[in-house]
Amino acid sequence: MTTFQTIDDLDPGQRVLIRIDINAPVEDGDVQDNRRFERHAETIAELLSDDHAVAILAHQGRPGRDTFVSLEQHADILADHLEQEVGFVADTFGEDALEAISTLEGGEALVLENARMCDEELPEEEPDVKAETEFVxxxxxxxxxxVNDAYSAAHRSHASLVGFPRVMDAYAGRVMEAEYTANSAIQEREFxxxxTMVLGGTKAEDLIPVIEQVDDTxxxxxxxxIVGELFLRADGYDVGYDVEGTDFFDHQWDEHQETIERVLSEYGDRLHLASDLAYESSEASSDDDAGERAEAAVADIEKETSYLDVGSETAGEYAxxxxDSDAVFVKGALGVFEDERFADGTVSVLSAIAETDCFSVVGGGDTSRSISMYGLEEADFGHVSVAGGAYVRALTGEGLVGVEVLEQA
Known part of the structure; x- marks a missing residue:
């Protein structure tokens, strides 16, 4: 079990710099609220109630992408969750930021500008190097x-995550503490x-190593x-490649074909692949212009369209x-659950988890969002993680540099 300090170890009334992860979707320039805001707001609220003056570091998007925007809207969203004013300064560590920080009083919160707008934040370098940056x-x-509460970014060796614990007292926030404990359970608990592990989503290359690295558990x-279709392709079915308008399969197949085929050969009796898949038919439904959900057995498929969910037979088998499981770990959705027509696979699995007494962790920000979308109760799951890459690394037992520097501090 981890040995880092938590905010329980903080004396009240201090000036606290907290790193959170409120990286969010951006639609038409508008930052979208998500569960990460709610989770981190709970940590921040606890700090504010202990009369800490709290400055908040976070990131949004990457340079060159449409999602690379200011954190001004993020401050407003946090204010809604905290039900109090949250300040914002369009600067991270320059004169404007330092002046705003200097006036911060106990019980007040201030969001600093997007950390990734600082040149010294992004390159992945050793913590000791990051500690010497002008930023830190x-x-x-x-x-x-x-305080580091950004478990979902803990696999990144960026200045705001690993530099500060090298030069000052460092603590884990509530999200960091809860996520690390739950997501490490697959390595530490016996069942x-x-x-059972349910693997889906679009980043197959992140999930393929998981199968080999947790095979003892x-x-x-x-x-x-996507990962399901790629394994079906390796098993000889006519799926798992791109059709017009998609760019999910071919590059991952080209890079990982040998590994996929080896894993299928070595673990085939433990891998459950879809027996049917769902797609959008060309026939429009009666109430809108969208096509109906249609299904086909994988043995009958000659791929000409995108498959957007596992079929009903597969959903039932997985459920x-x-x-019948003592523990279930979920990483990634089985279909495009944002569209109700193609949520059956994901919702069937989540509903089955909610009905049982099994230990469960549902990981990935997008997948966890489906719980509230489809009327399920978070309390019916052992843990709902907002992490993606860090969750995968925890499952495989890989170290998280953001956690390691907290432990060393």
């Missing part, structure tokens, strides 16, 4: 303590019955989404396996 050296003396894997 300028901000650190302004605070009594640093009496079958352990996981008894069976249920595959869907039965979940109900």
């Amino acid at each position: 050296q300028t901000l650190a003396p302004e605070f009594d303590a640093y 009496d019955g079958p352990v 996981v008894d069976r894997f249920c595959l869907g989404g 039965d396996l979940v109900r």
Whole structure:
């Protein structure tokens, strides 16, 4: 179990710099609220109630992308969750930021500008190197303590995540503490019955190594989404490649074909692949212009369209396996659940988890969002993680540099 300090170890009334992860979708320039805001607001609210003066570091998007925007809207969203005013300064560690920080009083919160707008933030370098950056050296003396609550970014060796714990007292926030404990369970707990892992989503290359690295713990894997189609392709079915308008499959197949085929050969009896897939038919439904959901057995498919969910037979099979499990870990959705027509696979699995007493972790910001979308209760799951890449690394037992520097501090 981890040995880092938590905010329980903080004396009240301090000046605190907290790193959170409120990276969010941006639609037509508008930042969208998501569960990360709610989770981190709980940590911030606890700090404010202890009379801490709280300055907030976070990132949004990457340079060159449409999602690379200011955090001004993020401050407003946090204010809604905290039900109090949250300040914002369009600067991260320059004169404007330092002046705003200097006037911060106990019980007040201030969002600093997007950390990735600082040249010294992004390159992945050793923590000791990041600790010597002007970014860290300028901000650190302004605070009594640093809190890292950004578990979902803990696999990144960026200045705001690994530099500060090298030069000041460092603590884990509530999200960091809860996520690390739950997501590390697959490595630390023993289960009496079958352990099932459900793998889906679009980033197959992140999930393929998981199968090999948790094979001592996981008894069976249920595959869907892009990774499911790629394994079906390796198994000889006419799916798992791009059609016009898609760019998900071919580059991942070219880079990982050998690994996929090896994993299928070595773990085939533990891999459950879809027996049917769902797609959008050309026939419009009666109430809108969208096509109806249609399904086809994978043995009958000659791929000419995109497949957007596992079929009903597969969804039922996966749900039965979940109900028969002592523990279930989910990473990635089985279909395009944002569209109600193609949510059956994802919702069937999540509903089965909610009905059982199994230990469960549902990981990935997008997948966890489906819980509230379809009327499920978060309390029916062991843990709902907002992490993506860090969740995968925790499952495989890989170290997280953001956690390691907290432990060393």
